[in-house]
Amino acid sequence: MTPHGLIRVLLLVLTASTAATPAFAQAGRNERPYRGLFGDSRATLTSSISTFGGYDVLTTNQSSMGTTVSRDSGALYGGVNGTLSYHRPVGKVSFDASGATNMHLYRQTSDAALRSHTTSGQMGIGIPVLRRAQWRAAQSFSASSYYNFSPFGLFNPLDVEDLPLPSSDTRVAGGRTYDYRAFSSFGVAVGRYDTISADGSGRRLWGVDDAPTLTTVGGGARWARRVARAWTTQVGYGYEQGLAEKGRSAGGLHRIDAGASYAAPLSFSRRTRLAAFFGASMASYSIGDNPSRSINVPQVVGSATVSHQLGRTWSLGGAYSRQFRFSELTVNPTFTTSALMSLQGLPARRIGLTFSGGYATSTLDAGRSARSFHSLIGSARSQVGLSRSFALSVEYSYYAFAGTSSGAGTGRVLETDIGRHAVRVGLSTWVPLLKPRGQ
Secondary structure (H helix, E strand, C coil): CCHHHHHHHHHHHHHHHHHCCCCHHHHCCCCCCCHHHHCCCCCCEEEEEEEEEEEEEEEEEEEECCEEEEEEEEEEEEEEEEEEEEEEEECCEEEEEEEEEEEEEEEECCEEEEEEEEEEEEEEEEEEECCCEEEEEEEEEEEEEEEECCCCCCCCCCCCCCCCCCCHHHEEEEEEEEEEEEEEEEEEEECCCEEEEEEEEEEEEECCCCCCCEEEEEEEEEEEEECCCCEEEEEEEEEEEEECHHHCEEEEEEEEEEEEEEEEEECCEEEEEEEEEEEEEEEEEEECCCCCEEEEEEEEEEEEEEEEEECCCEEEEEEEEEEEECCCCCCCCEEEEEEEEEEEEEEECCEEEEEEEEEEEEECHHHCCCCEEEEEEEEEEEEEECCCCEEEEEEEEEEEEECCCCCCCCCHHHHEEEEEEEEEEEEEEEEEEECCCCC
């Protein structure tokens, strides 16, 4: 079967799986009994295993010494993904841990080779301190056989719940990488309307041969006051320092948390909820040698999320972010703007559908450079519950990365343009290994 024929067959399977059952919203039922699709939050220790097969089409344009080399490749592949998760609330203390491994085995002509794999783990804990304070910490570690880049999801670099793990769909180039991240925060309520908080973060990325090694350390503190039902003002300051190879400075990010945030359902639509924050930030870095010159770039930053309930079982969501960040692809800070949208729901009792897409652009030298790189992602996924613990999935995903011309310290990865189409069919099982007593 040709690649185009295979893609048409899989898309027909996706269409048939969503049309075979009457619309769930019309049935007026809101049941989710199939743990293979939705899991079960009551379980303490759970495991899930997925096996899948598909076709991957990759287009690569790579620049070297002023010339561009284009290459198209496609291959059938199979893979397995295993996850182990632990969640244990003890009174007001919460503890979460998970580990996962993902392997892709490609077959080309008569040779089979393990082309990509990722192993990752994360752990988080929340502990109440006295009556009105809370301390939280989280950390993650991942090892990959490829170089991964995705600017989506990290809307607040100091959020302990946001530990993005690498995805094989967003791999840019081959090369073993290791990534460790740690976050910690402490908050205490002072009076009825005021909160004081402090946080810190650190990251270490290494193992890449021809791209910068990155180390970041940051922290900050802020005071927030609720001035209305949905409005909160805050004043604070945070600083994040970046280091490249051999301790060379990659610049610093001054996060001036002088702004306001809004979080509430909209008055004209109670099914729509909006949360947004806007403030100020400044990036600083050095250019030139003997002597070097310091550059300071101020900018208005912010983020926003919106969600809307479509009926009882469908939801539409979006997120937008505008901020400075340290990128794995270049030494100096970048200014990144990203947007995401998703639509998910239950067209039937045993069927889950998810559509998502996003676009991001990152400008070098904290937004002052004419060079930038762009990322585009999109996916469509359908899951059908075959039993209470087994599910069949059909998925299409797309990832594009458009690099920029070479610059000092950027490495080979930035000179690469890629486009990847992947179609997968898989079978997954979800098994609760340990439940609280009495369940």
